[in-house]
Amino acid sequence: MKTHHRLLKFGGITLIGSGLLFLAQYLFLRPVPAPPLEDTALLSWLSEWRFQLSMADEVLFFAAVLLIPSIVALYRLLVQVHPVLTVFGCGLLAVSIPVYIVLVIILGRLVYPVYGIELSSESYRLIISLYYGGVHCAALVMGIATILLSLVIRMGGLGRITASFGVLAGIFDLIGSYPWLLGDVMILISQVLFAGWFIILGVNLRNIAKKQSL
Numbered sequence: 001m002k003t004h005h006r007l008l009k010f011g012g013i014t015l016i017g018s019g020l021l022f023l024a025q026y027l028f029l030r031p032v033p034a035p036p037l038e039d040t041a042l043l044s045w046l047s048e049w050r051f052q053l054s055m056a057d058e059v060l061f062f063a064a065v066l067l068i069p070s071i072v073a074l075y076r077l078l079v080q081v082h083p084v085l086t087v088f089g090c091g092l093l094a095v096s097i098p099v100y101i102v103l104v105i106i107l108g109r110l111v112y113p114v115y116g117i118e119l120s121s122e123s124y125r126l127i128i129s130l131y132y133g134g135v136h137c138a139a140l141v142m143g144i145a146t147i148l149l150s151l152v153i154r155m156g157g158l159g160r161i162t163a164s165f166g167v168l169a170g171i172f173d174l175i176g177s178y179p180w181l182l183g184d185v186m187i188l189i190s191q192v193l194f195a196g197w198f199i200i201l202g203v204n205l206r207n208i209a210k211k212q213s214l
Helices: 002-029 039-048 050-065 067-078 083-111 121-155 160-176 184-213
Strands: none
Touching (some): 002 050, 039 121, 121 160, 121 184, 160 184
């Protein structure tokens, strides 16, 4: 039983940390404009925004890694409420981790030199397009996972506010997965809600662990 409480507590802490790091990543990328298409302008864009891109890359790695214990804690808490939705939701969260790690590699290739290998503008355009494609995929996966797990949380009476916030965050994740169709304000809202749900859910996990240990 003590192990269960510790797992929930640790999972809550890592989920809070992951949410804060995802928020930091969004803030680093917030001022970065869309990449230009012209070769010279693209190289200048990479040079000008190298620091923001590199910091976002580093932060994203740790945000993704912290999801591992968080998913285990969520599974242990929710699987008895609704096994099917919990497995599906936690499975989708687990799938998102390698997607984010691949995005770390892709984004890192834009800003870090590799044995002095120079890339052409065409190669940079391909890397950037792969990055945005990966972001789209991750947002879809996270949106569905967030909605499913929020439904389970509501069924189990583990926090109606957390569940409602999660459904809203999941909907905006799905909407925000198409950034080329949306304005900056909508994208910012979806990103803040996504990170905020992780933080709120992490706090809720810690509170549940504390109550169960009494």
